[in-house]
Amino acid sequence: MTAASAWAELQDALAATTPSCAGDGRFTDDGRADSANAQLVEVCATCPVLDACAAYARAEKNHRLVGFWAGRRRGTHRDRVSKR
Secondary structure (H helix, E strand, O other), rough: HHHEEEEEEHHHHHOOOOOOOOHHHOOOOOOOOHHEEEEHHHHOOOOOOOHHHHHHHHHOOOOOEEEOOOOEOOOOHHHHHHHO
């Protein structure tokens, strides 16, 4: 699966239902607070778009992901700036 097709599937899933992380800033911040990770993993575990989210996270090869995706913290905004 390409990142583009995985992104399209994720967008379809998001249009059909609300993800468990909606409105929770901890999923998109640059924080590396390991203490919150266990809570975020629990939220992801019951998310109706988990499979689509995980597929996109796996397919994205350019490491453009920032925040908490499919039960795992990925990159920071600072990481993205330093890779340019």
